[in-house]
Structures are given as C-alpha cells and as structure tokens.
Amino acid sequence: MTLFSLARKNIARNLSQYFLYIASMVFSIIIYFTFVTLKYSDAVAEQTASSQKLGSLMSGAAVILIFFVAIFIAYSNSFFMKKRKKEVALYALLGVRNRQIGFMLFFENLLLGLVSLVVGILLGFLCSKGFMTILIYLMGYDVIAPFTFSGSAALNTSIVFLIIFLVTSFQGYRLIYQFKLIDLFHASKKGEAAPKPSMIVAFLGIFLIVIGYWLAMQDLFTSKVWEKIGFLMTALIILTTVIAGTFLLFHSVTGFVLAVIKKNEKWLWKGLHLMTVSQLLYRIRGxxxxxxxxxxxxxxxxxxxxxxxxxxxxxxxxxxxxxxNTFMYQQTDVKSDHQVTAILPDTKYDENVEALSITFNTKELSEESAFDNSDKRIYTVIDERTYNKLADVQGKEALHVNHGKAVILDIGYDKRFSPEYKDKTIRTENNTAITFQSFKTQTVLNAKTAGIAVVVSNDQFKSLQKEGEALHYRAIGVDQASVDLSEKISKQIPEEALFSxxxxxxxxxxxxxxxxxxxxxxxxxxxxxxxxxxxxxxxxxxxxxxxxxxxxxxxxxxxxxxxxxxxxxxxxxxxxxxxxxxxxxxxxxxxxxxxxxxxxxxxxxxxxxxxxxxxxxxxxxxxxxxxxxxxxxxxxxxx
Incomplete structure (x- = not known):
C-alpha cells in the first residue's frame, strides 16, 4: 500500500470530521473565484459605469480574503493535527519511518486541498451567474448576467490556493519531528492550562474595554484627544485596548461570574449543573x-x-x-424647454421657479464656522410663496417668514462645523440686512443646481430683485423616472443649465x-x-x-x-x-x-x-x- 493510497483511505474514513473543514475551504474558494471572475468579467464592465473602480475593489477584497483564508486553514489544520497525534504515534511505534509518516500527512492535507480547489472552482463557475446577477442588481441595474468561465480567474485561484495548501501541508509534514513519541500518545489528554482568575486582571480587562469605547465615541473632528494623539495612533490604541481587554475579559472576568454562580448550591446540585459550570470554568478561561x-x-x-x-x-x-425634485435645471432658452416637454412622460408637477443669485457679506457666519472662513457667499434666494408651492407638491410643511427675516435651507448642516444660523445677520453688497429666524436641513431645490437656498418673505424678495441676478429654474416631479430619461433630457439642454x-x-x-x-x-x-x-x-x-x-x-x-x-x-x-x-x-x-x-x-x-x-x-x-x-x-x- 502506497503512502498516497493510505492518505486517501484516511480521508475517506474521517470524512465526517473533515466535512465542515472542507465545506469552509470550498466556500472560501467559491468566493475568491467569484471575485476574480468579476474582476475579469466583460459582462459586468459593459453594464456598470465604474468598472475600473469595481475591478480595484474586487482585487482588494481578494487580497483580504487570501490573508484571512490562509490564517483560517492554518488554524484549522492545527486542530486536526492535534487530533491525529495519537494515530501518528501508533504509526511510529509500528516502525514506520518519520519521513514516511510526514509524507503521508503531507499528501492527506494536499489531497484535501486539491479536492476542495476542484469542487470550489466548479461550484464557483455554476454560481457565477447568480453572483453576477446579485452584484448587478445591488448596483441598480436590471440585467440577468450570462454564464461565464474565466480561464484567468481559474488559474489565479489555483495558484493562490495551491501555495496555501502546500504551506499547510508542510506544517503537517513537520508534526512528526516536533514531538517525542510519548508526547504524541498523551496529546489528547493535554488541554490548555486554565489560568486562575485575578481581581487585578479582571478590572484591567474591563478598564481597557471602557477606554477603547470612550475613545471610539469621541468625535473624530472635534475631540481634543484625537487631535493631540493623531488619527492613526488613536485608531491603533482603540484596537489594542479593545482586543487586549476582550482577552482579559475571557481570561478572568467570566471566571468570576461562573464562580459566583457556583456558590448557589441549591441550583448547583440540580441535574448536571455542577459538571456544566466546572467544565465552563476550565473551557472559557483555558x-x-x-x-x-x-x-x-x-x-x-x-x-x-x-x-x-x-x-x-x-x-x-x-x-x-x-x-x-426628480429633475431640475436652469432655464436658458425656450427651445430647450419645448424639447424637454416633448420627451417628458406624465408628471406629478412641473413648476417654473423664479429665484435670485445674490452675493452676501457673511462675516458673522464666518466667525463661527469651522468649515468656511470666506466673508462672501453666493446664495440662491426664493420667496415664501415659491417655497410653499414646492413644499406642497413635495409633501413638506409650509413655511412662514417674517419681513426682514429669512430661513436658510442647508442640507449639509453639521453642528460641529456649521454656524449657528439663528439670529445671525447677512448683508447684501448694498448693505441690506437679512437676519435668519431659523434654518432647515432640507430643501425644495436640487442642491447641485441651486446650491444653498435662502427663503425670504414675498415683499422682501421684490425689494431684493434690484440687488441680484434673476434666475429661472424648472423643477419637475415624475413618478416613474429612469436614468435613460435623465440622459435624454440632459441632451436637450446646455451644460451651463446645471441639470440635476x-x-x-x-x-x-x-x-x-x-x-x-x-x-x-x-x-x-x-x-x-x-x-x-x-x-x-x-x-x-x-x-x-x-x-x-x-x-x-x-x-x-x-x-x-x-x-x-x-x-x-x-x-x-x-x-x-x-x-x-x-x-x-x-x-x-x-x-x-x-x-x-x-x-x-x-x-x-x-x-x-x-x-x-x-x-x-x-x-x-x-x-x-x-x-x-x-x-x-x-x-x-x-x-
């Protein structure tokens, strides 16, 4: 009987124990093969506008997967090797040479890897259509992906996983040389030493986790701690403290909890509670x-x-x-409007919006803003009537603006950086003062087209018409809109119309x-x-x-x-x-x-x-x- 056939029979005999290990490896290979296939896929590239970016993402994900799978396979393999130590010792006792035993373990692991690789690539090919369809669906496209088999992806996957399997197989080969015969026989009786719980260690574990949580909950942009320590160093401290604290949590804190439970003698002597708690004390700490x-x-x-x-x-x-608004653009000529109207389906609303583009002195706002220190800003100004008309068709609440006051519509408002708008005053170049009575974090105008908008009273809007440039927008609401319709509309209007x-x-x-x-x-x-x-x-x-x-x-x-x-x-x-x-x-x-x-x-x-x-x-x-x-x-x- 050859070493290879012996390895094959050992796998067949222990298949039930190896099943989950093989299944996990196969699943990992399927996912890796899928990522690499998607990277090389012409079908995905044709359907998506960001195929180059997607390829980079897939490559990055594949690298993460390789690193993780390599650790997982090595970790899992060590469990199986521990389980096989007694069997290995029997081979040695029967006179089989160490080199032969090493090669047998090498062949076993390599054979498992090769079987997993073949099955993983085949299943990956069969699943590729489904995975591609899921990806395309998640990216917002309604397309059924074709069956594709990428030779480049198969070769890439084979090379990567063969290297991993060769390394872990060598790990099995070295087993016989790492232990004495008596150690191999008693390997199954050796567990991890269960450390005794320490009050100091327990408090240290909880303290480290609390420190990590506290740092994580600090605001990245405003925290003095993050500013002094630095972003990378703070992130490293959070990871270190939480991981170390978690280890100490299992090392000692859970031991104290189980020890307290063990003191409840009335409960402890029911059924097998004593055995359960005793084994958990060993298992969790160990x-x-x-x-x-x-x-x-x-x-x-x-x-x-x-x-x-x-x-x-x-x-x-x-x-x-x-x-x-579903669509919005600045009206530049009548011809473009007619062309857009001709291709529009039934609309919920189609409103012409009169607005003003005014440059304001915003010194009061700039003094408080951590984001923008400019004293001059251009705002789009609309009146209360226009706002309420659009708010009504968009399902928003109506707004009332007092004379001389205004409401700013800032969808990017962030209390950490934005100024406190309420009761702050801005002035036109002719020194007309407007004081904000409030602000809203929602708008009725598309931000890409109109930017930040300011709502003033109807009378105030009329008086400001002499101080600003008149703008005419078209705001359209459509129930069933599509990207295709957007592209058709964009072709009918000039680029300076700021179509959104x-x-x-x-x-x-x-x-x-x-x-x-x-x-x-x-x-x-x-x-x-x-x-x-x-x-x-x-x-x-x-x-x-x-x-x-x-x-x-x-x-x-x-x-x-x-x-x-x-x-x-x-x-x-x-x-x-x-x-x-x-x-x-x-x-x-x-x-x-x-x-x-x-x-x-x-x-x-x-x-x-x-x-x-x-x-x-x-x-x-x-x-x-x-x-x-x-x-x-x-x-x-x-x-």
Whole structure:
C-alpha cells in the first residue's frame, strides 16, 4: 500500500470530521473565484459605469480574503493535527519511518486541498451567474448576467490556493519531528492550562474595554484627544485596548461570574449543573485566546457589514434630501424647454421657479464656522410663496417668514462645523440686512443646481430683485423616472443649465455602495463560516476528550436527556458569550460611525445583526448535534 493510497483511505474514513473543514475551504474558494471572475468579467464592465473602480475593489477584497483564508486553514489544520497525534504515534511505534509518516500527512492535507480547489472552482463557475446577477442588481441595474468561465480567474485561484495548501501541508509534514513519541500518545489528554482568575486582571480587562469605547465615541473632528494623539495612533490604541481587554475579559472576568454562580448550591446540585459550570470554568478561561479571536472576528464582520448596509439602506433618503425634485435645471432658452416637454412622460408637477443669485457679506457666519472662513457667499434666494408651492407638491410643511427675516435651507448642516444660523445677520453688497429666524436641513431645490437656498418673505424678495441676478429654474416631479430619461433630457439642454437628476444621482450612489455591499456581504459570510468552523473544531476536539466522563455518567445511570442538556448549555456559552461581546463591540463602533456620518443606522444595523446571529446559530445547532452524536456513539460502544 502506497503512502498516497493510505492518505486517501484516511480521508475517506474521517470524512465526517473533515466535512465542515472542507465545506469552509470550498466556500472560501467559491468566493475568491467569484471575485476574480468579476474582476475579469466583460459582462459586468459593459453594464456598470465604474468598472475600473469595481475591478480595484474586487482585487482588494481578494487580497483580504487570501490573508484571512490562509490564517483560517492554518488554524484549522492545527486542530486536526492535534487530533491525529495519537494515530501518528501508533504509526511510529509500528516502525514506520518519520519521513514516511510526514509524507503521508503531507499528501492527506494536499489531497484535501486539491479536492476542495476542484469542487470550489466548479461550484464557483455554476454560481457565477447568480453572483453576477446579485452584484448587478445591488448596483441598480436590471440585467440577468450570462454564464461565464474565466480561464484567468481559474488559474489565479489555483495558484493562490495551491501555495496555501502546500504551506499547510508542510506544517503537517513537520508534526512528526516536533514531538517525542510519548508526547504524541498523551496529546489528547493535554488541554490548555486554565489560568486562575485575578481581581487585578479582571478590572484591567474591563478598564481597557471602557477606554477603547470612550475613545471610539469621541468625535473624530472635534475631540481634543484625537487631535493631540493623531488619527492613526488613536485608531491603533482603540484596537489594542479593545482586543487586549476582550482577552482579559475571557481570561478572568467570566471566571468570576461562573464562580459566583457556583456558590448557589441549591441550583448547583440540580441535574448536571455542577459538571456544566466546572467544565465552563476550565473551557472559557483555558480557551481565552480562541474566544477572543471569535469575538473580534464577529465584531469586525458585523461592523463592516452593518456600516455598508446602513449606507445602502439610506441611499434613497440621502438622494431625496439632495434632489427633492426628480429633475431640475436652469432655464436658458425656450427651445430647450419645448424639447424637454416633448420627451417628458406624465408628471406629478412641473413648476417654473423664479429665484435670485445674490452675493452676501457673511462675516458673522464666518466667525463661527469651522468649515468656511470666506466673508462672501453666493446664495440662491426664493420667496415664501415659491417655497410653499414646492413644499406642497413635495409633501413638506409650509413655511412662514417674517419681513426682514429669512430661513436658510442647508442640507449639509453639521453642528460641529456649521454656524449657528439663528439670529445671525447677512448683508447684501448694498448693505441690506437679512437676519435668519431659523434654518432647515432640507430643501425644495436640487442642491447641485441651486446650491444653498435662502427663503425670504414675498415683499422682501421684490425689494431684493434690484440687488441680484434673476434666475429661472424648472423643477419637475415624475413618478416613474429612469436614468435613460435623465440622459435624454440632459441632451436637450446646455451644460451651463446645471441639470440635476435624482435617478442619475441615485444610480451613482447605489452603484458605488452596492458593490461595497456585495463584497462586504460575501466576505462577511466567509468570516462567519470560518468563525463557526473554528468553534466547531474546538468543541468537537473537547468532545473527544469528554467521552470518558460522559460514559462514566452513563454507567452511573444519568439519562441521555440530562447529558444533552448539559452539552447544549456548555456549547451555548462557548458560542454565544463571544458573539455577545462581538455584537457589543460592533454596536459601539457603529454608533461612532453613525455619529461621524450624521446618519441613523439603527434599523439596518439591527437587521444585519439579526441575520448574522441566525446564521451563527445554525453552527451552534450543528455543533450540539455533532457533540451529542459523539457521546451517544461512545456510550453505545463502551456500554
């Protein structure tokens, strides 16, 4: 029997244990192959206006995926090697040379990798049409992508993953040379040393997390701390303190919590609670490093995905804020207007807007603004009647402006940088004073066409006509508008008309954020699959070690239901404690992110967290079922 055939038989015999490992690798290969295929795809390039930018995004995502998958495969492989140490020792005891054993382990891992690679590329090809269609849909295009097989993508994927598999296979080859024979036999009995909880360490862990949270919640632009330390250094401090604090949290804080629970003797002596708590005390403290990795991975995945989904979710609202009218342009000649009217479908409204372009002295505003220190600004001025007419058709509240007063419509208002408009005065070049009675963060004129608008009373508008340049705008509202219609209209009017289109701006926004959402979602799924797999391997390795304990309980008469309950409780804590910590980290990060963008991300982030938790929960169910199967089969075998 050759070493290669022996390796093949070992894989076939242990296929059930390798299944999730193979599945995770296959999924990673599918996603990588998809990213590279999309990078080379002519179909995507033809449909999207930003194909070059998309290619760069796909390349960047592929690099992140390579780095992560390499770490995941190496980490997973170390679990399997630990499980195989006793088997390796038996080969050595039977006289098989170390070199031959090393080559057998090398061939096993390489064969697993090659099978995963072939299956991953084939499934990637079959799924490519669906993935391309999803990407194109998220980018706002209604097109069905064709089946495409990219030879360049297949070659790229093969080279990258063959290198990864060769490196991890060599890791298996070196196993026999790293340990003495007696160490290999007792490897399964050696667990990670469970450190004793320390009050000082526990407080230090909580303190570090609080410091990280506090820094994250400081405003990036106005915080003195961020200004003094610097952006990169502050970000590094946040990452370091949160990760270190999380490790210490699992190292000692959870130990104290479980120790307190253990003091409740009335509850402790019911069922298998004593055994459950005792094993958790060992498992959580002993596996602090693994649990920290899970928590950080979960936080990273949820934060990145939640942020991108939040931007995608709010894209339409953002465009509607900037472009309250479907189309708007400055009227320059009658001929252009007639040509636009000829191609317009039925409209909700079609209004001619009279406005003034006036240069104001804004010294009072400039003194308070951290954003613009210019003493002269040009505003578009409209009267109260015009505002209310547009507000009515747009579903906004009416406005009343007192004589000599004004309301400024500043959609970019940010209290950190913008001036306090109320009761501040601006003056025309003829020294006509206008005082702001209030401000609004919404407008009735498209910002690209009209800029920042100022609403004055009807009488005030008439008196200002001598001081400003008369402007005539056309504001159009259409129920079923499209980018094609926008392009047709833009061809009918000159460039100086400053044409603005809600469909075009929405398409540009959704195209950019949609591609990020696609990449973030699939990278998140890979991270989630790897995260779930790491816990799965870890827990099932411990299940092998716990077989004798549960068999002893079985012989003592403990029923299967109690054992299943104990197993479910232990695995639940191992799974969901790091998840809860990860979600808390991501909630703080996303709160800071929403404050930075002045955007409400609560609903999309909650949806993203629920989706992540549901998929993560499936791994928990699978792990508990596998753990129970191992214990049940062992009890039947041992009696």
């Amino acid at each position: 596996n602090a490093r693994t649990l920290t990795v899970i928590a950080v991975l979960s936080a990273t995945t949820v934060t990145a995905g939640g942020a991108v989904y939040g931007l995608y979710y709010n894209a339409n609202d953002q465009v509607m804020t900037v472009d309250p 289109s809600a469909p075009q701006d929405f398409q540009a926004s959704i195209e950019s954020v949609g591609s990020l959402l696609f990449i973030g979602s699939f990278l998140g799924l890979v991270f989630l699959a790897a995260t779930g797999s790491i816990i799965y391997f870890k827990v099932l390795t411990e299940a092998e070690e716990d077989k004798s304990q549960y068999n002893m309980l079985h012989k003592m008469g403990v029923n299967a239901k109690e054992m299943r309950k104990s197993i479910a409780s232990q695995v639940f804590v191992i799974f969901f404690v790091p998840l809860a910590v990860g979600l808390l980290h991501s909630a703080v990060a996303l709160k800071a992110f929403s404050g930075l963008l002045m955007m409400n991300l609560a609903k999309p982030v909650l949806i993203w967290m629920i989706a992540y938790t549901i998929i993560y929960g499936l791994y928990y169910i699978l792990t508990v079922a596998s753990y129970n199967r191992i214990i049940t089969q062992n009890n039947k075998t041992e009696g």
